[in-house]
Amino acid sequence: MMLETIRTKSTAMSGSEGTCRFAAIFLAGVLVTSWLGCKQEAASTPARPIPEVPVVTVAPQTMPDEPEFIGQTEASRPVEIRSQVTGILKQRFFAEGRDVKQGDRLYQIDPIPFKAAVSSANAKVAQAEARLVQAKQNLARVKPLLVEQAVSQKDVDDAVAEELAAKAALEGAKGDLVKAKFDLDNTLITAPISGRIERSRLYEGRLISAQTDLLTTIHQLDPMYVNASAPETFVLKRLRERASNRIQGASLYELRGVITFADGSTYPHEGMLDLLEVAVRSATGTRDFRVTFPNPESALFPGQFVKVRILGAVRTGVILVPQSAVQQGPMGPIVFVVGADNKVEIRPVQATSWRGRQWSIEDGLREGERVIVEGLHLIAPGAPVNAVPYKETAPASAGQSADAKPERAK
Secondary structure, three states: OOOHHHHHHHHHHHHHHHHHHHHHHHHHHHHHHHHHHHHHHHHOOOOOOEEEEEEOOOEEEEEEOOEEEEEEEEEEEEEEEEOOOOOOEEOOOOHHHOOEOOEEEEEEOOOOOHHHHHHHHHHHHHHHHHHHHHHHHHHHHHHHHHHOOOOOHHHHHHHHHHHHHHHHHHHHHHHHHHHHHHHHOOEEEOOOOOOOEEOOOOOOOOOOOOOOOOOEEEEEEEEEEEEEEHHHHHHHHHHHHHHHHOOOEEEEEHHEEEEEEOOOOOOOOOEEEEEEOOOOOOOOEEEEEEEEEEOOOOOOOOOOOOEEEOOEEEEEEEEEEEEOOOEEOOOEEEEEEEOOOEEEEEEEEEEEEEEEEEEEEEHHHHHHHHEEEEOOOHHHOOOOEEEEOOOOOOOOOOOOOOOOOOOOOO
């Protein structure tokens, strides 16, 4: 009985062991088959081709240096009109907002009190003249009597003093007459310059205080000033670039200006830079300058905000690359360069401004380097590429301008 039980167990164990062996052999076959299939699939998949990318070979160039600033127009001579005398405003002669010429009548202050003052001053002058005549006659009479000792020395001295006092009184009366005539003349207020006059701030019947009340303002519009400011950092950079000959061309007061209006149109006349302030404005950290423009058609008027582009200088050693080549990296602008081994390299650059469809690269690239322009999605740093010359295509739209855009002041 026991022997039979052992045989039964042995038979059961032999069946289980055979099952395990079969499972192991089956699994090994599956793995071998899978490996052979993967190997065949890998062998059947072709190797990825090296991407072909367009590149430009950079070289330094000489380009116009045309920084652009925001400016505001100002009349070259804004003249405030105030009365020289105190009186009642009797009449206004001009039409508000029109052009006036030098010498045109503007206002009339009531002249009657001033005419009376002139008459009174004339009378005082006549009275002083009569007193002087009398003093001279008295002195002429007493001098001979002093020789005959008919009068004392004191009498002669008094006569001399009287004559001197009469002369002084006459001079004072004449001065009062000049002042009275001046006041009378200034009751008629005329235009000191030619220009365009503002609205009148005061009207007939108002008491005008001398040198206090502003009556109106005349603006001389031809020529016209454009005032702008350059940041201190921009000025310092320009001085260094001038010293190193990176910026060359016209001297400071030979530089020209071009205006662009808010609607994008360009003013047809060029201006000249005629003032650079000596000091830096501490409140803003900027240095003010002024460009003078002719304004014969009165197209410019005070208070306009315009863009003023400065012409006359050139920048040497400029490297230009198409805009599509410059990407924004975590630390700033970057480009992809094809190295000597035809592998991609990342290059941080300093892109200062854009000119038409190109970026101006100030630092980060050297002459002869090849910059990738298109196909950036096909490349990776360190990956090999096949570089081909870049062929620039026409702008997508006819309205797209290829003109060089000026550098913005920073």
